[in-house]
Amino acid sequence: EIVMTQSPATLSVSPGERATLSCRASQSVSTNLVWYQQKPGQAPRLLIYDASTRATGIPDRFSGSGSGTEFTLTISSLQSEDFAVYYCQQFNYWPPITFGQGTRLEIK
Amino acid sequence: EVQVVESGGGLVQPGGSLRLSCAASGFSVSDNYMNWVRQAPGKGLQWVSLIYSGGSTYYADSVKGRFSMSRDISKNTVYLQMNSLRDEDTAVYYCARDPNGYFSFESWGQGTLVTVSS
Numbered sequence: 131e132i133v134m135t136q137s138p139a140t141l142s143v144s145p146g147e148r149a150t151l152s153c154r155a156s157q158s159v160s161t162n163l164v165w166y167q168q169k170p171g172q173a174p175r176l177l178i179y180d181a182s183t184r185a186t187g188i189p190d191r192f193s194g195s196g197s198g199t200e201f202t203l204t205i206s207s208l209q210s211e212d213f214a215v216y217y218c219q220q221f222n223y224w225p226p227i228t229f230g231q232g233t234r235l236e237i238k
Numbered sequence: 239e240v241q242v243v244e245s246g247g248g249l250v251q252p253g254g255s256l257r258l259s260c261a262a263s264g265f266s267v268s269d270n271y272m273n274w275v276r277q278a279p280g281k282g283l284q285w286v287s288l289i290y291s292g293g294s295t296y297y298a299d300s301v302k303g304r305f306s307m308s309r310d311i312s313k314n315t316v317y318l319q320m321n322s323l324r325d326e327d328t329a330v331y332y333c334a335r336d337p338n339g340y341f342s343f344e345s346w347g348q349g350t351l352v353t354v355s356s
Contacts, residue, residue, distance in 0.1 A: 164341070166343075168283075173332055180340070185344065224296075225288075226285055226299065227273075229282055
């Protein structure tokens with residue numbers, strides 16, 4: 131099973147600043163990597179697929195990069211609605227499809 | 239409008255059974271990969287099962303042999319039959335649609351809570 135490790139567990143950033151979230155795979159997953167955003171009491175929302183392609187309707191301040199075992203989600207200028215938990219997910223080796231444990235992005 | 243609505247959650251004793259439903263609208267479940275993903279209270283996301291557009295099913299090891307995913311195309315609904323439930327199955331269960339087979343879950347329901355407790 132591929133283990134996905136996200137860091138940091140919690141990231142404190144001020145509105146308007148840049149946030150950089152990391153996701154590491156226990157072995158190469160190529161670019162078969164997806165990012166989601168989840169707000170309290172809500173279902174996850176698809177942000178990025180294929181490691182770097184924004185999903186429909188996702189603002190361009192969200193960007194994904196990486197391949198192999200190291201991936202990054204960058205939010206260029208944080209808006210109030212961006213404070214949430216972010217998850218990465220791989221599907222290169224499945225079953226199972228596996229998620230990271232999440233990074234909580236909080237207001238500094 | 240694409241929508242999925244889960245139902246069927248509730249309180250069940252350990253060893254009991256429950257069937258969850260996921261009613262789809264705005265698309266056909268037979269043309270999509272449909273998934274169940276769960277989230278234990280205060281925890282992260284865990285993939286549970288997948289049914290291909292062709293009907294094949296796949297499961298996480300933690301539920302294999304106990305859970306069974308199926309669909310009724312005439313009702314445009316997918317199901318998750320959960321047997322031999324354990325405390326650790328307590329979670330919100332989400333139905334999620336993957337329209338392109340890219341294993342990226344584009345549409346999610348609001349979730350249904352399953353609580354396994356005596």
